[in-house]
Amino acid sequence: MAVPISPRLSIHHIVAPKNGVRAFLVCFSALLLVPFSFYLFLLQGYSILIVLWSFVIEALLLKLMLWNAVKKESVLVMPAFGVQLETHYVSGKVNRRFIPVDKILKPVLLECVTPVTCYWSLCLVLYGEAELTSVFERLRQPVKKLVPIWKALCEATNKEESSNTSTENGL
Numbered sequence: 001m002a003v004p005i006s007p008r009l010s011i012h013h014i015v016a017p018k019n020g021v022r023a024f025l026v027c028f029s030a031l032l033l034v035p036f037s038f039y040l041f042l043l044q045g046y047s048i049l050i051v052l053w054s055f056v057i058e059a060l061l062l063k064l065m066l067w068n069a070v071k072k073e074s075v076l077v078m079p080a081f082g083v084q085l086e087t088h089y090v091s092g093k094v095n096r097r098f099i100p101v102d103k104i105l106k107p108v109l110l111e112c113v114t115p116v117t118c119y120w121s122l123c124l125v126l127y128g129e130a131e132l133t134s135v136f137e138r139l140r141q142p143v144k145k146l147v148p149i150w151k152a153l154c155e156a157t158n159k160e161e162s163s164n165t166s167t168e169n170g171l
Helices: 020-042 049-066 143-157 163-168
Strands: 002-004 010-015 070-078 082-089 094-100 104-113 118-126
Touching: 010 143, 020 049, 070 143, 104 143, 118 143
Parallel strands: none
Antiparallel strands: 002 010, 010 070, 070 082, 082 094, 104 118
16 A cells, blocks of 8 residues: 655555464364363373473464564665665564665566566665665565556666566566
8 A cells, every 4th residue: 555645645555365374273273272271181190390391392383483473574664765664463562673764776576486486576676785675574475466566666766677677578
């Protein structure tokens, strides 16, 4: 979703979909671990420490699965100044990075192919950096959501892509 604030300033938010798989895994592990520890304590005569350790393990699983989950990622494009990248986590932590416009050589859309899947990524080629900087670190979006952000970045950095290249790629 793009929110135009001024004719050239734009904010783009990518909200993570609700992930029911993680919540299901945490609940499922709780349904297995806690009753089993009570079974060992009550029927088998084991120590109460088994039950306490099961609660500790369940809390660690909960933190491990849900703590670093991303809620949303945002891009604030300011043509005169640069680009601010934000990652908002479920825990409330916000990671912000600012990249000055003078340091951006070119925004690029990349097709990433792994043995399991294929997805698109929006990256920035930065002056003096050996590696690409990913705009969205955690969330993978379809190319039709990335193209307006790429166009806003190209306009902000005055690195217009030729129309032949974008029509050849089907964008």
